[in-house]
Each structure stands twice: as structure tokens, then as C-alpha cells.
Amino acid sequence: MTEHSEARGISFPGKSAKWLAVRWVLIVAALLVAGYVAAKFADAGDTMAVVGTAFVAMLVLLVYGTRRAIPAKYLLVGVLFLAGLQIWPIVYTAATAFTNYGQGHLVSKEEATAQDIAYSVVQVAGSPTYGLSVAVKEGTNPTSGQLYFLLTDDSGKNFIGTAKGLQPLSGSGVKVTDGRITAAPGYTMLNLLEANKRKDLANFAVPTKGGGGIKASGFSEAFEGRPTLVWDKKADTLTDTRTKTVYVAKDARWVPKGGDGDPLAVGWKENVGFGNFKTIFTNSTYRSGFLSIFVWNVCFAVLSVLTTFILGLLLALMLNDRRIRGRGVYRTLLIVPYALPVFVSALVWMSMFNQEFGLINTMTHLNIDWLGNAWAARAAILITNLWLGFPYMFIVCTGALQSLPDDVVEAAKIDGAGPLRTLRSIKLPLLLVAVGPLLIASFAFNFNNFGLVQLLTQGGPFDQAGNEAGSTDLLISYAFRLALGGTNPNYGLASAVAVIIFLLVGLMSLPGFWRSRKLEEVNR
Incomplete structure (x- = not known):
């Protein structure tokens, strides 16, 4: 077909050096975007997403980098959007239906245990203190959005603390008044009334190096201390060194071994089989x-x-x-x-x-x-x-x-x-x-x-x-x-x-x- 087309004097844009250069510029741009996305997924620890992104990048290179697979050049983009916007949400929803994913069960067992240990932090004599402002992301609900600690130490350095750890906070929009951060781009400061409505504030702690953590002391101050919970990974138990209470894993939470007392605040995500479907049809409320x-x-x-x-x-x-x-x-x-x-x-x-x-x-x-x-x-x-x-x-x-x-x-x-x-x-x-x-x-x-x-x-x-x-x-x-x-x-x-x-x-x-x-x- 190509020979006949050339004999008739028909010129295809794809054969010109100009269109070839444009095509490869677009391919390289797509690969760079895929590399950036894969790096973000890698930072978040999502291995499957990294593999999926690499697979898509390979398809783009194979399909658009050669003159073959003409139908695939037209179908690939539509198929990718179909998979990303239709098939994947359906598969993810169906997979989530067999888990206990929800409030208090959002992370893995290791992450939940780390948060529980951080929540058990008590102040140690001589530990540093911080000026504290409790905040949420700008545009989120003050009573239910993810908590952030905006901290200022004695030397005037600013930090932002989350359930994952402590990081420096810098920027021209950060304002400090009387040793506390009063404004920061992208964050909304909670007032005393809003903070009092947060039931999770009392247990929230920012993990620090050495197994310690930063907790709020009142509304405007925070301290760094040490945890009272010790995790025995071999026995799969948590022990409170103050009360000597031993916690065991049950129903995706750490609960007292003897059955008396409340479970720890943070649970983890796990597979529950058909438990959610059973709840729908057997729970009288539902x-x-x-x-x-x-x-x-x-x-x-x-x-x-x-x-x-x-x-x-x-x-x-x-x-x-x-x-x-x-x-x-x-x-x-x-x-x-x-x-x-x-x-x-x-x-x-x-x-x-x-x-x-x-x-x-x-x-x-x-x-x-x-x-x-x-x-x-x-x-x-x-x-x-x-x-x-x-x-x-x-x-x-x-x-x-x-x-x-x-x-x-x-x-x-x-x-x-x-x-x-x-x-x-x-x-x-x-x-x-x-x-x-x-x-x-x-x-x-x-x-x-x-x-x-x-x-x-x-x-x-x-x-x-x-x-x-x-x-x-x-x-x-x-x-x-x-x-x-x-x-x-x-x-x-x-x-x-x-x-x-x-x-x-x-x-x-x-x-x-x-x-x-x-x-x-x-x-x-």
C-alpha cells in the first residue's frame, strides 16, 4: 500500500522529519511524566502503582515509537482512560468491600502500631518544648480533617508535624507571633472551640527519632517525650510499661489481653471476607x-x-x-x-x-x-x-x-x-x-x-x-x-x-x- 501511495505521489505527514521530531518529543514528554508519577508512587511506597505506571510507559514507547500497530495508536489512549476511569474504580470498590477500611482502620498494622506507640508518649524530664498551633489543610473540615501540628522551638525554627513524623516548615507566608505560628500557606489554624471538638487531639502525637514523640500540652504548647508502649514483634503483643497491661491483636485492633479495658486508638486495615455483606443482611439497623x-x-x-x-x-x-x-x-x-x-x-x-x-x-x-x-x-x-x-x-x-x-x-x-x-x-x-x-x-x-x-x-x-x-x-x-x-x-x-x-x-x-x-x- 505504501509503494502504491508513493507511486501516486501521496505524502504522509508521519514520514517527514518535522512530524517525526514532534512525535518523539511527545513520546519523551509522556515518558518523563510517567517517570515523575512513578517516583511519587515510589516515595509513597506503592509498589503496584509503580509497576503499573512503568507498564503504561512501556506501552506508549512500543506503540508510538514504531510504525507498526496502527490501530493501537488510536485505541491505546481510549483503553487507558477506560481502565483508569471505569475498570479500576470498579475493581477497587469491589476489593474494598472485603476489608474493614474506614475510620480507625486506614493504615497497615505496622503504621497503626507506630501511631499507637506515639500516642502513648509522656513527657520526659528535660525534654524540649514547642509553641503549638493545631491546624488542618485549607478547605477541609476543622472537626474532621487530618490534624497537623505547626511547631516553633526555643531557637525560633518552625516545623510541621504529622502522624508520619516531623519536617521543617519554611516559606515567606509563615507568620510567628509570641512563639507560635499564626499563619501558614495551605493551612487553617483551629481556634480553641474547634480544637475542643476534636476527640483525636488528646491522643495525637508526632513520631520523632529514637522512638519518642511530640504531644500537645494544652492548646498552645507541645512537648517531646517517650512512649510507654513496647512492641514485642515476636510475641505480637504491646505492653504498657506503666500499667503492665498487655495488648494482643484482635479484630484489627490492639485490645487488652484479659478483655478488661478499652482498645488502643488506632486500628489497621485487614481483609474481613464477606463480613460487610453479612452485616448488611443480619444487622437490624441496616x-x-x-x-x-x-x-x-x-x-x-x-x-x-x-x-x-x-x-x-x-x-x-x-x-x-x-x-x-x-x-x-x-x-x-x-x-x-x-x-x-x-x-x-x-x-x-x-x-x-x-x-x-x-x-x-x-x-x-x-x-x-x-x-x-x-x-x-x-x-x-x-x-x-x-x-x-x-x-x-x-x-x-x-x-x-x-x-x-x-x-x-x-x-x-x-x-x-x-x-x-x-x-x-x-x-x-x-x-x-x-x-x-x-x-x-x-x-x-x-x-x-x-x-x-x-x-x-x-x-x-x-x-x-x-x-x-x-x-x-x-x-x-x-x-x-x-x-x-x-x-x-x-x-x-x-x-x-x-x-x-x-x-x-x-x-x-x-x-x-x-x-x-x-x-x-x-x-x-
Whole structure:
């Protein structure tokens, strides 16, 4: 093919020295970026990520560094994005579902033990003291964000302390007043009220060389001391040298050997098998309300798809009539709700559903408690979702109607079929061939429509105080409240719920895919 192309005088840009240089510059840039990313992963100790990055770099070099594998040159980027943005999150979520990953179980056993030992630090006579400012990363929650100690020693040197150790802190934006850091770029200082809300502050310590640690002494000072816990790795025990209490590993925590007393503050991440799935189906708190929420979840998804599709189809059929003037203007106006951000529309509708001052009750002279009554709140969500969803169905149906062959419709008219019969027997079956998969995708989206529920009703109203299951909760919002919304997030449990939802949506979508395959026979 190349010889024939050259004989015809066709010149390919890839053969020129200019394009060859550009190609290799891009390849080298990609390899440098991969090297930088691999170095960061290596610093974090993530061996698998380093191997994965090196593998991607090798693929880039092999595919784009030669003239062969032409299809791979077009497919590689898409495949990498597919693997990184779709496949990997699914695999990681499924893997997390079999662990106890969550608050208090975030690190390995070695790291957790090191933190527990650091937390046991007590001041030693003659040890140095520091001016202390407690801080969190700028933009994070002061009561739940990761703690940082901003320290100033007697010589005026500044340091930043984390659960991993102590590092120098420098920069033009660092301000020190009365021996304490009062401002530092990228950090927010906690006031006394915010610091008092932190239950982890009393146990937080910054590990130092020699097995010591820096702990807070009050709100404005810190000291360096020595730990009272000693780890016997051979016996796999921790011993408190002050109280002589021996701790053993149990349920991913260090607990007193005799069973009396509290476990140590920091646990570790470990595999729990099907424990999270067992908790979902056997724990009374999680099981209660699950069935009613599941039924409402299915009804919400089905009704959302049906109502948006029917309204979108009717509007598309109406504006598909060539006798209507200004169809372009009408179509533009009808897709305005689709162009607005969901959170803006949801908040506007929430204000309109207000019982006392809302636009809906004011215009209709009704007194419906839209967001306080269970059935009214469900209706409010369906109405809001209809407003948000019908423009999408309108666009899809308009495109599908315009692609229908005119000769089939004309043949139906010649055979005496009326408008309704033509719609039912000709247009709708042909329409569903194109729209069917999109309806299934819309069902899956609405089954997990967390944003709308959270913005409009937050899952409420709730039947009674303390009841975790709300009247408008979907499974995804219910799982969020139980597993992530509390003070002790459990990411492993939340991942298990996500896996169950994934399986439910998949099983419920299968009949739709089978039906779509049968509809394809209409065009054959």
C-alpha cells in the first residue's frame, strides 16, 4: 500500500522529519511524566502503582515509537482512560468491600502500631518544648480533617508535624507571633472551640527519632517525650510499661489481653471476607427499612423513566410536525432545564415546594406539606425529576423520529392506518430500537440518583426520631447515611453496599437488554 501511495505521489505527514521530531518529543514528554508519577508512587511506597505506571510507559514507547500497530495508536489512549476511569474504580470498590477500611482502620498494622506507640508518649524530664498551633489543610473540615501540628522551638525554627513524623516548615507566608505560628500557606489554624471538638487531639502525637514523640500540652504548647508502649514483634503483643497491661491483636485492633479495658486508638486495615455483606443482611439497623426503600427505589426509577420518556416523546411528536412554525425556537426553549446545573434546579424546586412561602402552594392556594409528608415528598421528587429529565428524552426522541424512513410511514397511510395506529405499530417500535438502550441507561442512572434526593429532601421526611430510613431515601442515600454520614465512616461497608446496588441494577437491566435485542428484529 505504501509503494502504491508513493507511486501516486501521496505524502504522509508521519514520514517527514518535522512530524517525526514532534512525535518523539511527545513520546519523551509522556515518558518523563510517567517517570515523575512513578517516583511519587515510589516515595509513597506503592509498589503496584509503580509497576503499573512503568507498564503504561512501556506501552506508549512500543506503540508510538514504531510504525507498526496502527490501530493501537488510536485505541491505546481510549483503553487507558477506560481502565483508569471505569475498570479500576470498579475493581477497587469491589476489593474494598472485603476489608474493614474506614475510620480507625486506614493504615497497615505496622503504621497503626507506630501511631499507637506515639500516642502513648509522656513527657520526659528535660525534654524540649514547642509553641503549638493545631491546624488542618485549607478547605477541609476543622472537626474532621487530618490534624497537623505547626511547631516553633526555643531557637525560633518552625516545623510541621504529622502522624508520619516531623519536617521543617519554611516559606515567606509563615507568620510567628509570641512563639507560635499564626499563619501558614495551605493551612487553617483551629481556634480553641474547634480544637475542643476534636476527640483525636488528646491522643495525637508526632513520631520523632529514637522512638519518642511530640504531644500537645494544652492548646498552645507541645512537648517531646517517650512512649510507654513496647512492641514485642515476636510475641505480637504491646505492653504498657506503666500499667503492665498487655495488648494482643484482635479484630484489627490492639485490645487488652484479659478483655478488661478499652482498645488502643488506632486500628489497621485487614481483609474481613464477606463480613460487610453479612452485616448488611443480619444487622437490624441496616436491615430495617431496606425492603421499603428498595421498593420505593424501583418505583422511583421506573416512574422517572416512564414520565420523562412519555413527556419527551409527546413534545417530540408535536414539534416534528412541519406545519408548526418556529420549531427551532420551541426546541431551544424546551432544552433549557437540561442546560442548567442539577443542583441549581433542585434548590429552586425545593424553595418552590416550601409549604408556607413556596410558589406552588401560593399559586394553587393549597397547603400541602410537600417536603414534610411522605407521599407528598415522593411526588415532589418525581415532579422535579420530570422537569430535569424530559429535555434529554425530547432530544433523543426528536433525533430518532427524524431518522425514521418516510416511505414506511407513507405506506402505512396508504394502507389506511390512522395517526394513532401508525404511532403504535410503526413509529414506536422503530423508535424503541434506538431509544431502548438509552431507557435502560436512564433507569440505572435514576436508580442511583443520589444528588437529587440529597439536595431536595436529604432522604426525609423521617417517621420517628432516630429512624435512619427516610421516606424518600434511595438505597444509595441510605447507604451514604449509614456508612459514611456518621462520625465513624466505614468505607468497606459502603463499598459492599455499592457492590449490591451494582448487582441489583445489572439484574434488573438484563430483561431490558433482552427486549432490546428482540426489537432489533423490527429493522431486519
